[in-house]
Amino acid sequence: MMGPVLAACLLIILSTAWISQANGATCKKDGGVCTCNDQTKNVDCSYKELTAIPSNIPTDTDRLVLQGNKLSSLPRTAFHHLSKLTYLSLGENQLQTLPTGVFDHLVNLNELRLGANQLKSLPEGVFDKLTKLTRLDLDYNQLKSLPSGVFDKLTLLEKLYLLNNQLRRVPEGAFDKLQNIKDLRLNDNPWDCSCNDILYLSKWIREKEGKVNGIESATCVNKKAVLEITEEEAAEDCVYPNTTTAIPTTIITTLASSNDDDIPELPVPQENFQKFLGYQEPDHLPTQPQCLMSISGYLGLMMFFVLISAAILYVVHFLKKA
Structure with a gap:
């Protein structure tokens, strides 16, 4: 009776090994693209030409570096399982917008680096849950306006780069x-x-002059220092479009008049294939290191099926002899 037992054990071991490989391909040691340090809880995925955030980042990660990739968007739940993060770097990517609530679970975050992206606006309340934040980088973006109260919850903030x-x-x-x-x-x-x-x-800068570094360097389009502006010079009532919340009226009218039958059917992405690659967003093509990872995973899967087939044939042969 040892034959079937050994075969069953072999099947369990092989299944566990393959599942581990398929679900744990973030760190290089597991065939992934990121460098992970178990002692410091650091995960470094910088400069890998990633177009999507690697899946299965360890939930106890303290520092996550995604700097210098090709991220153009973020899933709303991208960091919801990483509540222990204290440092997150998304600088030098191609982010054009931030989804509402994307940082809401990062309640222990101290530093958030979003510099050198293509952000044109910020969602209202996007930083409200980051009450422990001490540094926020938003420099070298394309921000045209700031939502009212966007920094109100950041009472511990020491460094802000705009x-x-x-x-x-x-x-x-x-x-x-x-x-x-x-x-x-x-x-x-x-x-x-x-x-x-x-x-x-202008008034705020004058009150904080000598107490807050860097503020005196703010200059008007005519090169005059902002802190020197008088009420006589700033006499106009200017109205700027609210780029953070404005929705074209034509879109609102179209949405209101349309029904479900008018909505065209969209093609379904190859979600299972992308999940096999270990990435969250199915609409991004894998880069070269990701392809290498997918090839190794495919070979592992083929080997898994070959060994399972061999084990089944062995069990059948043993039963026939019995």
Whole structure:
């Protein structure tokens, strides 16, 4: 009776090994693309030409580096299983927007780096859950405006980088809740100093001058320092479009008048194939290192089926002899 027992054990061992390989392909040691350090809980996936975030990042990860890839979007739940993160770097990617709630589970995060992307706007409340944040990088993006109260929950924030964007103004009271701010970079934005909206920022800079590094370098489009602007100079009432929430009326009308029958059927992505590659978003093609990983996984799967077939034939042969 030892023959069937051994065969069954072999099947269990092979199944466990293959499932482990299919579900644990984030770290290089498991055939993935990222460098993982079990002692420091660091996962480094920087400069891998990734177009999607690797799946199965360990839930106890403390530092996650995704800098220097080709990420153009993020799933809303991309980091919901990583509540222990204290450091997240998404700099030097191609992010054009952030989904609402994408950072809501990162309640222990201290540093969030989003610099050198293509962000044009921020969702309202996108940072509200990051109450332990001490550093926030938004520099070298294309931000044209900031939502009202976007920094209100970041009372521990010490460093905020907004340089090299397209900001012309900030909402009234934008920085009032930043009680611990020590370094705020506002330079290289086209601050519009002809509108009275700039008076809040001008007054805030004067009050914090010498207490907060970097703020004096903010200049108007005419190169005059923002802190020097007077009420006479900023006399106009300017109205800027709310780029964070505005929806074209034609889209609203179309949505309101359409029904389910009018919605075209969309092709279903090859989700199972992409999951096999170990990535979350099915609409991104794998890069070269990802393809290498998928080939190794495919060979492992073929070997798994070959061994299972051999074990079944062995069991059948043993039973016939018995």
